Amino acid sequence: MHIDSARLYRSIDDLGRIGAYTDADSGLQGVNRLALTAADGEGRRHVVARMHALGLTVTVDAIGNVYGRRPGRNDALAPVMIGSHIDSVPTAGRFDGCLGVLGGLEVIATLNDRNLATERPLVVAFFTDEEGCRFGTDMLGSAVATGRLPLEEAWSLTDLGGKRVRDELDAIGFLGDAPVLVAPPHAYLECHVEQGPILAAKGLQIGVLSGVQAISWHELTIRGTSAHAGTTPMELRRDAGVAAARINLHLREMIASGRFGEMRATMGCIQPHPGLVNIVPGRVIATVDLRNPDDAAMGDSEAGIIGFYDRVAAEEHVGITWRQTARTPSVAFDPDVRARVAAAADALGLSHAPIISGAGHDAQEFARICPVGMVFVPGEFDGISHNPRELSTPEACANGVDVLLRVALGLAE
Amino acid sequence: MHIDSARLYRSIDDLGRIGAYTDADSGLQGVNRLALTAADGEGRRHVVARMHALGLTVTVDAIGNVYGRRPGRNDALAPVMIGSHIDSVPTAGRFDGCLGVLGGLEVIATLNDRNLATERPLVVAFFTDEEGCRFGTDMLGSAVATGRLPLEEAWSLTDLGGKRVRDELDAIGFLGDAPVLVAPPHAYLECHVEQGPILAAKGLQIGVLSGVQAISWHELTIRGTSAHAGTTPMELRRDAGVAAARINLHLREMIASGRFGEMRATMGCIQPHPGLVNIVPGRVIATVDLRNPDDAAMGDSEAGIIGFYDRVAAEEHVGITWRQTARTPSVAFDPDVRARVAAAADALGLSHAPIISGAGHDAQEFARICPVGMVFVPGEFDGISHNPRELSTPEACANGVDVLLRVALGLAE
Structure with missing residues (x-):
């Protein structure tokens, strides 16, 4: 049994x-569908409509996570859940x-086509603000759903314009009433x-995820003195x-030193104030993103790096x-599910x-409350992502979802 | 004869x-009176009202420079002009x-108090957008008035929001009809x-300007590739x-090398795109400000520095x-006027x-078309400027304007 590759790719295009x-x-x-913007709302309604068309029962919880069952x-059995995000x-x-x-x-569509029932329920879910770009905390929705982040704390996060998560959920019509846990x-x-x-470099079709590396984000406020560039x-x-x-530049020196394993580091945001050609910047907001397996x-x-700040x-x-x-430790995925992914491939x-x-x-986030498995498919152009050039071929996508189907069916019986 | 120190300082406060x-x-x-904003317009109207109250004849030219005669x-003699800017x-x-x-x-007020006439006319002027922060070209008004910059070119400059100088002059009511030259x-x-x-470090009350150092501004566009901070x-x-x-950092190394005389250098603006914690910046707009006597x-x-860009x-x-x-060479001021400033002090x-x-x-800018003299007065706190802490004492200000009065009277007879 295979999924419909053309239908899958068309749905990605849509x-x-x-x-x-x-x-x-x-x-x-x-694509720009930053979490809880109007575009995210439109994307959400599009996916919810597709869930309804597939006969799923849709619930929306109070942090905007959407579940189609x-x-x-x-x-009465615990479901097999398939999820990710659309922000x-x-x-x-x-x-x-x-x-x-x-x-x-x-x-789901493939099973519907064949009138195949499963012993356990199947749930397809998407979670709010996985990217964390707007409100500063990634995996926001799944962190709330799995109990790491209290709802009230998540609701009160604000974007740079001071807009709150709860109000923005309400504004796009996704402040649901289902309990978040x-x-x-x-x-x-x-x-x-x-x-x-x-994967592309090694010519592999499927990556069997062993886990996720640790992540640490710092937001720095650097206070100097704004002053005249010509006279000071x-x-x-x-x-x-x-x-x-x-x-x-020190982040790169730390990596080059080899003392921190497979460290990656990025300063993605630098906002000097006042940010004008002839004024020494008196204040800078900057971010540091550290990753390590x-x-x-x-x-x-x-x-x-904290010592270097000083x-x-x-x-x-x-x-x-x-x-x-943000701060998440490295996570090791369940050996049984990993074995099932490898066997399906x-x-x-x-x-x-x-x-x-x-x-x-x-x-x-789900690895804290249940066995978890992930399937990676290769991307073109060195796997570039968070960039419009991001591209996986129809074949690569279909391979990954075929594995997903096989593993889900095995777990649901 | 001395100016009225209290009246001068009150006018600065006002x-x-x-x-x-x-x-x-x-x-x-x-203070934030960026050129041609509503606040600049209000400041202009305040000074024009003061000019009228002092009996001056006010003209506004097509780049918004204001002259009170x-x-x-x-x-019929050429006037002695006293000028600067209020943006x-x-x-x-x-x-x-x-x-x-x-x-x-x-x-002018001091001469009015004493009913003193001068042989030559006196003109007090303020010039549009001396700072250059908003439209990217400093000494904008005086450059047009003295023929370095064509009016049409100045009118068509835009700010970061795309607003044009001519429209913004019109919006605040200072698109005058007097010829600019x-x-x-x-x-x-x-x-x-x-x-x-x-001046403060040397305990001096007056600086006799010998000239102005050369200025060079670069706006850089750096194009890389935005990419995922965790996976790339x-x-x-x-x-x-x-x-x-x-x-x-290279700018500072160049200064430390001692190979470029009394070079100063500043990167005042750095705008990474997209500027988010978990994305490698794919594009940066940055500025370089170089100064040298x-x-x-x-x-x-x-x-x-151009070689280092490559x-x-x-x-x-x-x-x-x-x-x-921006690019202006160093300027040497007129020796006769310099001697008059020193003699007045x-x-x-x-x-x-x-x-x-x-x-x-x-x-x-005026040094190209006539003899020029400048008087500096010391500032507190290491002379900090372009900062709210900027402060010159009532005595320091009065000393400078007393010198101005004496030199202006000498030149106007």
Whole structure:
């Protein structure tokens, strides 16, 4: 039994037209469905309509997570859940997250086509603000659903414009009334684009996720003194922009030192104030994103960069404060589900290997409450993601969802 | 004969209340009268009303420069002009520019008090957008008035929101009908806060300007590839933010090398796109501000940093383009007027020394068409400027305007 590859890819294209924009650099069509914007609302309504058309019973919880349920022969059993997200970064392609949700719906459609019932119920879910770009906390919806983040705390998060999660949920019509804490599923499955170059480089068709690396986000506030660029002697400056530049370059030196394992690091946001050509920046808001597959190495790298904040503050005569805006440990996925994913790939004649995820995923939140499995498919162009060039072929997508179907059926019987 | 110190300082306070805001960092009251905003319009109307009250004949030209004329006994002679600006950076104090304009009006008020006529007419002027923060070109009004910049070119400049100079002049009611090209004055005088620490450090009351240093502004566009911060291996990244950081720190290394004389350099603006915590910046707009009292050293430093742009582009696999948004050579002021400024300070018993300006001033534009003199007064707190902490004492301001009065009277007879 195979899923309908053309139908799956068409559904990815259809959803990708919602929030589409033309990228100024490349001329390509990108996707901008930042969480809880009007475009996200339109995308959500599109997917909910598809759920209804497939006969699923749809519920929306108080953090905006959406669950579409297909009953089992024994409907009292814990369901097999297939999930991911449909929100995007502002400069996205059309695969990240969407493949997992639309892949889940394609599994349902395939079973519907054949009038196949399963012993356990099947649930296809999408979760609010997985990306974390707008409200500063990623995996927001799944973190609330699995009990890591209290609802009131999630509701009160604000974006840079001061808009609150609860109000923005309400504004797009997705402030649901279902309780947020989800009953532990029998298992949770997620199919996702790799968002990296490894599978393509090794010529592999399927990545069997062994887990997710640790993530640590810092938001820095660097306070110097804004001053006249033409008259202030260099030795009297307290330049917050120079301090940010030193931290940015130090991250790369830390990686090059080899002391922190497979560390990755990024300064994605730098906002100098007032940000004008002839004024020494008096204040900078900047972010640091650290990733590491090893928890101990992550801890070492955090201590290293925090120590460097203090050193730069002293040497540049600036104040540096920081707050942790995200912190998740590395997560190891369930060995039984991993074995099922590998066996399904084998049965389908697909090449595969274990792989660790460099990105955060909703699956890691569910790993706290149930067995979890993830399936990666390769992306073109070194697996570029969070970019309009993001592309996985119809074949790659179909391979991943075929594996999803097979594993879900096995777990649901 | 002395000016009225209390009246002068009160007039500075009065104008400083227009566009006032409370600085979030310091809690101090700052001034934000960015050129051609509503606050600038209000400040302009306030000064024009004061000109009328002093009996001056007010004209407004087509770039919004405002001239208030007091007739001379021989009104056909070229006037002595006293000028500066009242627009501000967004994070200003209340002295930069305003001291020169209000000091000029205080000279007129002092002469009016005594019913003193002068042989030559006296003109007090303020010029549009000296700061250049909003439309990217500093000394905009005086550059048009003295023929360096064509009116049509100045009118068509736009701010970041796409608003044009001509429309914004019209919006605040200062699109005048007087021709922009000014008849060369007999001499041009300007009193200004030093905006630097040198006078205070040397315990001097007056700085006799020998000239203005060269200025060069670059606006850089750095193009890399936006990519996922968690999954993109470091060796595959094209991080435009890292490239900007390297350029920022290289500016300081160039200064430290001592190879470029008294070079100053600032990266005031850094705008990463998309500017989010978990996305490698794919594009950065950044600015470089170079200053140098020596034209040859300025040329060397420009060649040096342009060469470094190419090196960073190659090493970081990014594209770097730049455009020159301002470029003025160093300017030497007229020796006769300099001698008059020094003699006036001596006659008033004020300590003084020659000094070169680190900032651009309207006076340097007039230096092309007539003899120019400038008077600097010291500022507190290392002469901090473009900052709400900017402060010159009532005594310091009065000293400068007393010198202005004495030199203007000498030149006008």
